[in-house]
Amino acid sequence: MKIVVMLKTLLFNLLKGPVTRKYPYEERPPFPGERGVILMPDESKCIYCGICARKCPSNALTVTRTPEKEWKYERFRCILCGACVEACPKKCLEFGDRKK
Amino acid sequence: MMKINEEVSLETVVGKAASLLFSEYRFVTMTTVDCDEYFDIYYHFDKNYELYTLRLKVEKPGVVPSISKACFAALIIENEIQDLFGITFTGLVVDYEKHFLLAPDAPEKPFCHVPGVKITTVDSPAAKKDEVAK
Amino acid sequence: MSMIVPFGPQHPVLPEPLQLRLEIVDETVVSALPVIGYVHRGLERLAEQKDFQQDTYLIEHICGICSFMHSTTYCTGIEEIMNIEIPERAKYLRVAWSEMHRIHSHLLALGLLADAFGFESLFYQIWRTREHIMDAMEYTTGGRVMLSAACVGGVRKDINEEQKQFVLEKLALIEAEFKEEAHVLLDDYTVKARTVGVGVLDAKTAYERGAVGPTARASGLKMDHRMTGYFAYDKLDFEPVVENDCDAYARTKVRIREVFQSIDLIRQALSALPDTPLKTAFKGNPNGEAAVRAEQPRGEVIYYLKGNGTDKLARCRVRTPTFANVAPMLHMLNGCSLANVGVIVLSVDPCISCTER
Numbered sequence: 001m002k003i004v005v006m007l008k009t010l011l012f013n014l015l016k017g018p019v020t021r022k023y024p025y026e027e028r029p030p031f032p033g034e035r036g037v038i039l040m041p042d043e044s045k046c047i048y049c050g051i052c053a054r055k056c057p058s059n060a061l062t063v064t065r066t067p068e069k070e071w072k073y074e075r076f077r078c079i080l081c082g083a084c085v086e087a088c089p090k091k092c093l094e095f096g097d098r099k100k
Numbered sequence: 101m102m103k104i105n106e107e108v109s110l111e112t113v114v115g116k117a118a119s120l121l122f123s124e125y126r127f128v129t130m131t132t133v134d135c136d137e138y139f140d141i142y143y144h145f146d147k148n149y150e151l152y153t154l155r156l157k158v159e160k161p162g163v164v165p166s167i168s169k170a171c172f173a174a175l176i177i178e179n180e181i182q183d184l185f186g187i188t189f190t191g192l193v194v195d196y197e198k199h200f201l202l203a204p205d206a207p208e209k210p211f212c213h214v215p216g217v218k219i220t221t222v223d224s225p226a227a228k229k230d231e232v233a234k
Numbered sequence: 235m236s237m238i239v240p241f242g243p244q245h246p247v248l249p250e251p252l253q254l255r256l257e258i259v260d261e262t263v264v265s266a267l268p269v270i271g272y273v274h275r276g277l278e279r280l281a282e283q284k285d286f287q288q289d290t291y292l293i294e295h296i297c298g299i300c301s302f303m304h305s306t307t308y309c310t311g312i313e314e315i316m317n318i319e320i321p322e323r324a325k326y327l328r329v330a331w332s333e334m335h336r337i338h339s340h341l342l343a344l345g346l347l348a349d350a351f352g353f354e355s356l357f358y359q360i361w362r363t364r365e366h367i368m369d370a371m372e373y374t375t376g377g378r379v380m381l382s383a384a385c386v387g388g389v390r391k392d393i394n395e396e397q398k399q400f401v402l403e404k405l406a407l408i409e410a411e412f413k414e415e416a417h418v419l420l421d422d423y424t425v426k427a428r429t430v431g432v433g434v435l436d437a438k439t440a441y442e443r444g445a446v447g448p449t450a451r452a453s454g455l456k457m458d459h460r461m462t463g464y465f466a467y468d469k470l471d472f473e474p475v476v477e478n479d480c481d482a483y484a485r486t487k488v489r490i491r492e493v494f495q496s497i498d499l500i501r502q503a504l505s506a507l508p509d510t511p512l513k514t515a516f517k518g519n520p521n522g523e524a525a526v527r528a529e530q531p532r533g534e535v536i537y538y539l540k541g542n543g544t545d546k547l548a549r550c551r552v553r554t555p556t557f558a559n560v561a562p563m564l565h566m567l568n569g570c571s572l573a574n575v576g577v578i579v580l581s582v583d584p585c586i587s588c589t590e591r
Binding site for chain 2 (some may be wrong): 524548558
Binding site (some may be wrong): 010057081083086 | 289295355369
């Protein structure tokens with residue numbers, strides 16, 4: 001019968017201090033390739049073909065050609081799958097830092 | 101591709117399911133497909149990682165004898181099919197009366213194809229807002 | 235005299251909304267009736283409205299725990315209808331991510347089980363270990379849970395040499411840390427007092443009621459769909475984990491052993507990664523029907539897919555493992571004491587979002 005099997009871990013935790021970060025003061029840098037938000041850094045490259053909007057599974061993107069050319073991204077509908085980034089023929093979409 | 105091992109009718113389905121269970125098949129699930137004019141109900145059984153499928157063709161709106169007396173596990177899925185397709189299963193061990201998955205005020209048989217009605221997905225609210233503005 | 239006690243949908247031990255109407259006499263449960271429907275979203279119907287490639291991402295959102303396994307199984311189904319042979323590397327990568335998900339799911343379930351019998355420090359400890367595997371998934375795909383790495387015809391992401399080293403380092407950490415925690419779960423007197431002999435499900439009933447996954451394997455049924463050798467499982471060396479004690483302790487033991495098995499499988503898969511492209515190109519739309527199965531952390535999932543030659547599916551049906559485990563769970567609850575209900579429910583590891591879709 002074993003009663004104090006957790007004791008070793010508990011003592012270790014007590015002496016080692018917290019494992020969590022003090023978040024707003026100390027941040028973990030995101031991993032490379034993190035899918036944070038979809039950005040179009042250079043809008044002049046976009047040809048407004050609308051492929052991204054058609055591939056989007058959650059209707060987060062709307063592309064209009066008339067009367068004004070416009071690419072619209074709705075962040076709260078986006079599920080960050082990256083289908084648009086992959087499909088873009090001009091490669092003008094990319095993933096960015098989620099805090100932007 | 102899926103293999104359909106046997107076609108069954110409303111009279112033979114309970115007996116066939118019971119005999120499969122008797123010969124040590126495990127009940128996996130049931131699938132209902134709305135084929136516009138009729139429903140196809142598939143009964144999936146499993147033995148040694150091999151799927152054994154029965155197919156039952158049911159005229160709409162559909163009244164089917166329940167196999168839940170022979171196989172208790174079928175009870176949950178039969179209640180779900182009752183909710184979603186409006187098919188009535190007779191002789192259920194526990195009948196939730198078409199409110200197993202759906203709330204009392206939910207639409208009736210939401211998974212059925214209604215002739216002439218097409219469900220369209222909702223457009224992005226941003227686009228709608230613009231339309232209103234214009 | 236009996237009375238009805240509603241257990242859930244808001245209950246400290248339940249991570250997801252499930253209500254059990256328990257008929258109790260004194261402290262003993264006489265019968266239980268599940269009431270679900272709190273998170274029904276009609277995803278099967280929605281999948282008929284989107285095109286079949288968009289469905290990959292939609293299907294992934296059925297479950298927040300075994301998301302990658304849902305999308306890969308769906309892709310396997312479409313590949314079967316369209317006769318697409320996926321490249322070797324994609325098969326191994328699918329195995330690697332699936333097993334990462336299995337580790338993550340089992341650690342989550344074991345942590346919640348520890349919480350259910352009131353051992354909170356163990357719960358935090360296990361979830362701390364789980365962060366390592368979450369990091370490994372985030373580094374390799376860019377998402378912690380929604381990997382979005384599967385696509386029809388292969389995979390969308392690759393694991394390069396640097397990422398591989400990172401994953402292997404994290405696996406070593408998990409192995410070392412989880413050994414300590416497994417020791418507590420298996421040997422601690424207080425833990426054993428809550429799990430041994432609780433929620434007994436004998437092999438015959440388990441089979442008759444259609445139990446799958448760890449629930450079935452803990453009852454001595456040698457049933458693991460990975461044995462059929464889908465993806466690259468036929469080329470990897472493993473044996474299904476089977477325990478014969480039939481109780482909550484045995485189910486815990488199965489999960490613990492499967493965590494170590496998955497660590498081993500990821501190592502095998504990553505060391506044998508062949509050098510081929512990631513995707514097979516294909517044309518056309520699915521036409522025909524397929525029923526595919528795969529082993530998820532909670533058991534066997536079955537996808538029935540029917541295509542009609544257009545880009546939209548005619549029917550997409552998902553039977554998730556928890557759905558099959560509800561009937562065995564009701565059997566376990568009969569005759570147990572009210573205090574054990576939480577432990578029994580969590581020893582099955584129910585995922586209600588999966589169940590209702």
